[in-house]
Amino acid sequence: MSKRRRKSLPSEPVQCVVEKLSHDGRGIAYREGKIQFVDGALPGETVTAKVVGSRSKFDELRTLEVLEAAPDRVTPPCDFADLCGGCSLQHMAGDTQIEFKEKTLREHFAHFGGIAPEQWEAPMRSPALAYRRKARLGVRFVPKRDSVLVGFREKRNSFLADITRCEVLDPRIGDRITELRELLYTLEAHNSIPQIEIACGDDAAALVFRNMDPLSASDYGSLVEYGKSRDLHIYLQPKGPETVHRIWPEQGEERLSYRLPDFDLTLKFHPMDFTQVNADINQKMVKRALEWLDVQPGDRVLDLFCGLGNFTLPLARQAKQVVGVEGDESMVVRGRENADLNGLDNVSFHAANLQGDFTSEPWAKEGFDRILIDPPRSGAEEICHYLAAFGARRIVYVSCNPATLARDAGVLVSNGYRLVRAGVMDMFPHTTHVESIALFERGKG
Incomplete structure (x- = not known):
């Protein structure tokens, strides 16, 4: 049987009139009745674009020129x-980015749950640059260039972008992309380090180098000297996440930390732990969540998917008792x-399977006056x-996915709760990521 021939893509640029924006931030146009997803284009624009992919129902294009x-x-x-x-939205004004994210949340509520909050909260914003404290950077030695690349992947392909700095990363790392490229180029292991995990606390930043092979004494010394x-x-x-270990500083606890000053709290974390990427938004988010919960001194509060206590410990400053539950034992x-x-001695942490009925667990039998939930996507x-x-x-x-928030909101409403308030939080400026928060109250208003 002969193989199906791959359809060749148009070699000449095409002109598109963009009508609207998809949820992943691409312009949507139509050509000969077929949907065109155009990277880098905004609604109302006329652009010339190159076709970079084609499917039966749509084409994928990249903007070449804005006419x-x-x-x-x-x-x-x-x-x-x-x-x-x-990033995917740096060509869009900040106010419009926020409007786009709020529109996305509104549409998901309408589509999945057929509901809307009684009140929309004003979007929560922060500085749009130098905000990102957690990231994974790819590393690749390119023989043809005789150079090491360090950064994120290019848009919609597997190649690493050739960048020399990153404006959205914490400057302790974002301003040092060129340095890292030069450092890695000098290592004997320049071809066997595929990635760097980045984690930044308030007072210190960490780099976790994934070394596929044992490092030579010289390479080891170079990394230590760079850290110093x-x-x-x-x-x-060297292998799985459990093998992560610090080589500099040589002494002291392997922890970074961040503060929640509104609650007089310091939280410590390992560089591989999950923490929120945007410290400014995180502080505002925690404060808003507690304000909406309206915790009283006699309340018993449940925090589901509690992680290392980002909400749990602030709740413990206000409640009689707080129970934090997490699926990951290390985070407990x-x-x-x-x-x-x-x-804090009025808080307890428990590991449990959060995919089923846990109402019979010993920590759950007394019930709860308030509940906070911050699940994965x-x-x-x-x-x-x-x-x-x-x-x-x-x-x-608290949600990082408007589609699953809307779906779950429908479940809560069907079980006697009202969707009272909701709003977006710009945790990831310049991206299409939509972080949001919603308040549900039991019974009639």
Whole structure:
């Protein structure tokens, strides 16, 4: 049987009139009745674009030239915005980015749950540059260039973008991309380090180098010296995540930390732990969540998917008792460490499977007055069916995926809760990522 021939793509640029924006931030146009997804184009614009992919129902294009610009088009703050896949909306004005994200949340509520909040909260914003404290950077030696690349992947392909700095990363790392490229080029292991994990706390930043092969004494010394000279913590990861270990500084606890000053708290974390990428938004988010929960001194509060205690410990400053539950045992340990660090004895942390009915667990039998839930992108549909059994007056749901928030909101509403307030939080400026928060109250308003 002969192989199907791959359809050749048009070699000449095509002209597109962009009508609207997709949820992933691409312009949508139509050509000969077929959908055109155009990277780098905004609604109302006329652009010339190159076809880079084709499917039966749509084509994928990349903007080459803007012939008629939209009023909300701006010059990207980063020189590599058109190439690097780390950001997708730098060509869009900040106010318009927020409007786009709120519109996305509204549409998901309408589509998945057929509901809307009684009140929309004003979007939560922060500085749009130098905000990102967690990231994974790819590393690749390119023999043809005799150079090492360090950065994010290019838009919609597997190649690493050739960048020399990153405007959205914490400057302790973002301003040092060129340095890292030069450092890695000098190593004997320049072809066997595929990635660097980045983690930044308030007072220190860490780099975790994934070394596929054992490092020579010379390479080891070079990384240590780089950490010393730049005041950076240096880690190696020879195999799985459990092998991550610090090589500089040589002494002291392997922890970074961040503060929540509104609650007089310091939280410590390992560089491989999950923490929020945007410290400014995180502080505002925690404050808003507690304000919406309206925790009273006699309340018993449940924090689901609690992690290392980002919400749990602030809740413990206000409630009689707080129970934090997490599926990852290592994060439960971290939560307990942070409770001890901050002198809190009215909080307990538990590991549990959060994919089913946990109402019979010993820590759950007394019920709860307030519930906070901050699930992963997959949401918590199954859990939401059980939350009504606790009798909580209020539930605050923090979400990183508007589709699963809308779906789960429908479950909570069907179980006797009202969607009272909701709003977006710009955790990831210049990207299409939509972080949001919603308040549910039991019974009639």
